[in-house]
Amino acid sequence: MKITVVGAGAVGATCADNIARKELAEELILLDIREGFAEGKAIDMMQTSALLGFDTKIKGVTNDYAATADSEVVVITSGLPRKPGMTREELIGTNANIVKSVTENILKYSPNTIIIVVSNPMDTMNYLTLKTSGLPKNKILGMGGALDSARFKYYLSVELGCSPADLNAVVIGGHGDTTMIPLINHATWNSIPVTQLLTKEQQDRVVSSTMVGGATLTKLIGTSAWYAPGAGTAAMVESIVRDEKKLISCGVALDGEYGQKDISLVVPVIIGKNGWEKILDFKLSDSEQAEFNKSADAVRAMNQVLKESNHI
Numbered sequence: 001m002k003i004t005v006v007g008a009g010a011v012g013a014t015c016a017d018n019i020a021r022k023e024l025a026e027e028l029i030l031l032d033i034r035e036g037f038a039e040g041k042a043i044d045m046m047q048t049s050a051l052l053g054f055d056t057k058i059k060g061v062t063n064d065y066a067a068t069a070d071s072e073v074v075v076i077t078s079g080l081p082r083k084p085g086m087t088r089e090e091l092i093g094t095n096a097n098i099v100k101s102v103t104e105n106i107l108k109y110s111p112n113t114i115i116i117v118v119s120n121p122m123d124t125m126n127y128l129t130l131k132t133s134g135l136p137k138n139k140i141l142g143m144g145g146a147l148d149s150a151r152f153k154y155y156l157s158v159e160l161g162c163s164p165a166d167l168n169a170v171v172i173g174g175h176g177d178t179t180m181i182p183l184i185n186h187a188t189w190n191s192i193p194v195t196q197l198l199t200k201e202q203q204d205r206v207v208s209s210t211m212v213g214g215a216t217l218t219k220l221i222g223t224s225a226w227y228a229p230g231a232g233t234a235a236m237v238e239s240i241v242r243d244e245k246k247l248i249s250c251g252v253a254l255d256g257e258y259g260q261k262d263i264s265l266v267v268p269v270i271i272g273k274n275g276w277e278k279i280l281d282f283k284l285s286d287s288e289q290a291e292f293n294k295s296a297d298a299v300r301a302m303n304q305v306l307k308e309s310n311h312i
């Protein structure tokens with residue numbers, strides 16, 4: 001198994017670190033545009049292998065796409081992160097150029113790969129990859145729901161005083177401060193609906209903290225988060241590589257599912273060796289569906305910017 005991670009910055013390097021520790025690949029290529037940067041990160045990580053006991057061989061390269069040839073999975077994390085006070089959507093101009101050119105270069109050497117898009121604004125960057133790569137839709141997944149659902153579980157666990165691992169909780173919609181929808185009415189702790197265990201005030205606090213989870217960390221750290229984003233992306237890679245058939249909410253192309261078409265939005269999917277294999281229908285209530293439609297409108301407006309700027 002050969003995997004490439006493009007972008008050796010905070011998220012890309014953390015994702016690579018998780019992939020190596022879990023030994024999800026024999027060969028892992030880390031690629032960055034900044035001279036020597038990926039090489040240095042790869043050597044640093046390889047120097048942990050004697051301590052951590054993994055056999056994955058990590059190689060860093062500067063813009064050398066030939067080294068990525070025949071990758072079965074490619075993770076795209078290249079692009080600007082936001083600064084405090086910014087929205088993810090403000091990154092669109094710079095990151096659309098980066099994601100488009102990276103995708104073109106990757107496909108020259110790995111024409112049948114599965115691509116996981118992390119760069120923000122993720123819903124629109126994933127749509128860009130869907131529109132420009134020519135890959136089957138099942139081979140393109142956006143990372144957002146894995147992270148947002150993990151944050152949702154974290155905030156629920158704080159209110160409930162329980163283990164996050166005992167929770168089932170899913171976020172759908174967009175990966176934006178106002179577009180994500182933590183499905184509180186579907187969340188359970190050991191099969192008990194959390195709505196039976198938390199007051200309305202607690203539920204509202206969990207939902208709003210989850211929605212601004214990324215912005216909260218950006219304000220605290222000065223740039224956006226990387227530990228949970230790196231782990232969330234590696235969990236998707238793991239479900240592909242080990243054909244685990246895990247249910248993870250991801251950005252995927254919708255063709256009528258959840259009442260939407262010609263858009264990438266976050267919905268629950270089964271992930272296996274072929275990429276995303278099935279979209280699960282969560283049977284939304286009327287008000288949840290209305291929220292989903294509102295998120296779709298906002299994401300569609302961002303996708304329109306790609307058309308106006310001739311990216312698609």
Ligand SMILES: NC(=O)C1=CN([C@@H]2O[C@H](COP(=O)(O)OP(=O)(O)OC[C@H]3O[C@@H](n4cnc5c(N)ncnc54)[C@H](O)[C@@H]3O)[C@@H](O)[C@H]2O)C=CC1
Binds near residue numbers: 006031037078098225
């Ligand atoms: N979808 C999600 O849930 C999340 C998305 N993100 C997004 O991921 C992206 C990366 O975030 P960080 O790693 O924190 O940023 P970072 O600045 O630490 O790393 C980005 C890396 O991309 C590289 N890069 C830029 N242009 C490139 C190109 N054309 N080819 C190859 N490499 C290139 C840079 O040199 C840099 O090393 C941002 O857009 C951020 O908003 C971050 C966290 C979660």
Ligand SMILES: O=C([O-])CC(=O)C(=O)O
Binds near residue numbers: 120225
């Ligand atoms: O907040 C950001 O800009 C980065 C991101 O997508 C997240 O951490 O959810």
